[in-house]
Amino acid sequence: MIVLGREVYVCKCSTDVPREPSASDASPNVEWTLGNRDDFAMVPLEHHEDAHFADFEERLGRGEEWLIGVMGEKIVSYTWLHARSHVSYPYLPGCKFKLGQGVGYGYDAWTHPDLRGEGLRRRGFVEELHVLRTSFGCEWEASFFVKHQLEGATRSLAKAGIRIVPLWRVRLGENRKAQFESLAPEDRSTEPMDSE
Numbered sequence: 001m002i003v004l005g006r007e008v009y010v011c012k013c014s015t016d017v018p019r020e021p022s023a024s025d026a027s028p029n030v031e032w033t034l035g036n037r038d039d040f041a042m043v044p045l046e047h048h049e050d051a052h053f054a055d056f057e058e059r060l061g062r063g064e065e066w067l068i069g070v071m072g073e074k075i076v077s078y079t080w081l082h083a084r085s086h087v088s089y090p091y092l093p094g095c096k097f098k099l100g101q102g103v104g105y106g107y108d109a110w111t112h113p114d115l116r117g118e119g120l121r122r123r124g125f126v127e128e129l130h131v132l133r134t135s136f137g138c139e140w141e142a143s144f145f146v147k148h149q150l151e152g153a154t155r156s157l158a159k160a161g162i163r164i165v166p167l168w169r170v171r172l173g174e175n176r177k178a179q180f181e182s183l184a185p186e187d188r189s190t191e192p193m194d195s196e
């Protein structure tokens with residue numbers, strides 16, 4: 001479930017983080033695994049519509065990985081991963097980036113509303129970095145954060161040893177074109193694509 005955003009940050013983080021939960025980790029006990037079509041039956045229907053499943057089908061068909069957190073018979077948290085070279089943030093027109101070698105992509109994270117704020121996304125993030133590193137050979141993950149989520153995410157993920165590095169700020173200009181501001185000019189891991 002991608003969040004609408006008129007100001008979006010492209011960030012990267014290293015996939016080299018300790019996988020063991022810290023002593024202070026008190027997130028609910030969830031099994032993290034890679035999902036497939038057979039797991040659609042465990043997706044809570046009260047929070048997902050037919051269009052979600054159509055998207056999920058397409059993503060699996062494109063070879064993306066679906067990291068799911070399973071509690072009992074239900075998926076309570078998930079995220080999507082791939083290592084293609086081009087990514088975009090669909091709700092900010094023109095927000096398209098090319099990823100460098102060794103940079104993977106994580107997106108569309110979701111946690112069940114009843115379990116939010118208990119650390120599931122943080123645990124899932126650690127697991128997804130492991131998947132990007134081991135399945136796709138990526139040293140970095142790139143992700144989009146909408147402005148209002150960046151600070152909380154940075155603080156939360158730091159507790160698991162994940163350091164979020166902002167690379168680009170993207171805003172919708174008055175001409176309704178994406179405007180890109182580099183926040184780390186030396187970094188070449190992501191480059192905006194010309195929106196012409």
Ligand SMILES: CC(C)(COP(=O)(O)OP(=O)(O)OC[C@H]1O[C@@H](n2cnc3c(N)ncnc32)[C@H](O)[C@@H]1OP(=O)(O)O)[C@@H](O)C(=O)NCCC(=O)NCCS
Binds near residue numbers: 002003077119121150
């Ligand atoms: C964003 C979301 C995935 C966080 O899941 P969660 O399991 O509640 O996250 P955790 O319990 O591990 O961590 C909560 C912290 O994550 C922070 N956070 C907010 N957005 C975040 C994001 N996109 N990624 C990671 N952490 C995020 C919160 O600020 C909070 O910080 P705090 O504990 O310092 O207050 C969940 O709220 C959700 O599904 N929201 C709707 C969909 C969405 O916005 N997805 C993200 C954009 S793709």
